[in-house]
Amino acid sequence: MTSFGSGRVHVIGGGLAGSTLATCMAEDGLDVTLYDESEPFESRWTRGMQTAPESHKAAEPEIFYDPRGVVAAFFARYPEIPKKLIRPTHCVMGLKRGRRKPAIVSLDEGISRALISRRIGTTMRAYTAFTLWRQRYASEEERVASTLSPGTFATDDKAFKSGTYHRDALSVLAESLFSMPAHRCSKALLGRVLVPDLREILARHHEPVFSAIDPIILNDIALPALRDRLLAAGGTIKAHTKLGDIDSTSEYATDLLFEDGTQVVLKPNDAVVLALHPKPLCDAVPDIGISAAPAYRRSMTFELRQPFAEPRALMVNDDIVRAIYFNRRRLQVALNSSLQLPASQDTAQFAQLVWQRCVWLCEQYLALDLSTRVDGDDKNQAPGHLFLNAQAPFPEMTPGIAAARQHLRAPWKNAFLCGEVFTPDQLPGPAALFSSVLDTCRMLQKFFA
Template sequence: MIGGGLAGSALATLMAEDGISVTLYDAAEPFESRWTRGMQTAPQSQKVAEPEIFYDPEGLVQDFFARFPEMPDKLVRSAHGILGLKRGRRKPAIITLDHGLAYALITRRTGLMLQAITAFGLWQKRYASEDNRVELPKGMESPTEVIREEDLQKSGTYHRDGLAVLAEVLFSMPAHRCSNALLGRILLPKAKSVFSRSHAPVFSAIDPIILNDIALPALRDRFVTAGGVIMAHAQLGDIDSTSEYATDLLFGEDTQIVVKPEDAVVLALHPKQLCDAVPDIGFAPAPARRQTMVFEMRRQFAEPRCLFTSDDLVRAIYCSRRHIQVNLNSNVHLSSDTTPDQFAYRIWQRCTWLCDQYLNVDLGVRSENAKGIDCPNFSFVDAEAPFPELTPGLAALRHRLQPPWKNLFLCGDSFPADYAPGPAALFASVKQVRRQLQTFFAS
């Protein structure tokens, strides 16, 4: 097993408990998560990490951790998601996403004909060309583009706004770079799901601090108890073979391992490292960065909630613990003539209005403004998104990726075709590769 992040650690533990001899290699320390790369330390030394609020209608993440009784129940919990949309001067529309994205967007339309057209449009996206991109509504274009007043007055559709916002939030990149085909498969994995309504919440939240501090150490103990071997600080070189099987693993400059045909090699790697190790696969990851601000609150939120908006400054707001974490619009940048305090105040004002409009949350009573400025203590986080996507064209084709050797398997959030990169995709991949490995060893 190459890669000791959550995907590699989870799969390695399951395989070890299946009775397979497993050695886990990682360039750093295994059993750590990429979710806390942007973690900051607040003035009171309270950890801050953006909650991962994700779409998981099948409950894959909760099902995985439920098999380990030592994992805290509050590691994964239901999260309330709202899509807030506004066209020009029209009154904002509020769509609650607890019953599914496709269902919410379809039932928002008035009349059976419009609902049927919307449903057909969503279903059609699943089969769009890989070069077909999510269409942007007015107000989400490049800031250098001039938007005419008459364009802002056009009625437009909430449907288009909703898809653009969802694409940008789910993929942590500008919406116009996202593939319609991938977004369509996420919204509608199957044709019958167009009008399906699940009564269980389809959004969940995972706490990255509990994950790193409690869950992964518990997973490590299970792995070692089952006989797993950990090789930390093993820098992966290239993988080579002259047959149908991977036969060579090179670590750094001086450690080489000969792999037998009956041995399996699993790569649970970030897409960039995967491409470096196996250039035969021939794809590259797209850049995925999250420009995020964190505001410190005085009162704690009882449950994690999220708001996705088509605002020109703010793309998503996460309420978690004693903090508000704000994902900024990908087009927003701190101008040279604006101080960080002025920029933070501007973002805080917008967040206050948005939370009042959409979440019915009064941030004023929860906040304690920092001395000398009109907004709470804040910090900037410009970190790599925890789940980077492949390049938009290849994202639509990732279900066709084939490892070049029979005993090489790919595991991670970037590979399941019907899931957005994220926790649900990660555990779907773990489940799939576990079945593949069982078949491989059985033969």
């Protein structure tokens, strides 16, 4: 165990990454200070994003990529955090192309297996398996090509236009998982999600690919538990401290300058961890040389009367909706990135339009009548709703950024990056975040050794 005399750890950013790393380091015996620009551990979105106080129950879609169970393994060490934080889930891919029926996919079994099994004949299955496997090792320059165009599903007459089920499935996943238009997502990025490796495709007992995370438990139970453990281990939390700049010598960071006028002088054996979103990270440390290109997540949340038994998702290419997520009493709708909201249309009218489309999609693909889950006499009226138009924390994976990540290094010997900046083999999401935290922990232990 490292002693307190080894130096202090200054963690900048009190989101999920920063608070998790600070807690781990404090429990390791290090002297840790956590800085946050607002009040640490207030309700946040699943991936560390802040929401307004009145909307803190509106969560980001809860489906996430975790093939090695990193998130579940991390929280297993904290008995006060319910095990149901992480649960298995499934989805329906209702693509309606080429007269194919929608594919019912168990996300614990993996998307690649489902896509392969949809093919008719051994030859077509082998070909699909080969193309999926090849995409895992494709160049970051190769984009996902969609056969769809905006408004393809404006009418049922266009729904049976000939197309490739496999390619459309990639487009839906790109839109849903990475909060960006499909054509901006590389085949290599999506291939690593769809196909862990060739051995896994052939394995009889496969690893789960997708799971579901309950954001209410994460926000209201897990983060306060981490806060309490950090304080119990001797750590310090400083709120309302937004990082302004970092002074340095040619090799070491020497001073932390905050916008409230606070200055922290770093000792030679102190370490600084930047657990920031890409844009503030690049603003604070321009030496990194990576320009953030944030994606935007637009979603509509509806509150229902009757809860759903288990988490599930409906992924569908539609001119309005790209995915619907069912969790407890909430229906979260991820909107199509190409959808243009007329300036003359207010939120209530827009919510009614989205709700009517959700009712039709759920009836079409799930034989689910949403009107039975709505309070009030008018079952066709949109229930209580919340429209979110927020900046997603992860940058779009343009070829330049994807290439830069392979060479991304902290500019000084005592500065470390954690949370929102991942190595090429890590995919955006909670699993990558926790993997980044564990990697940073190992680097800090080596620094203080």
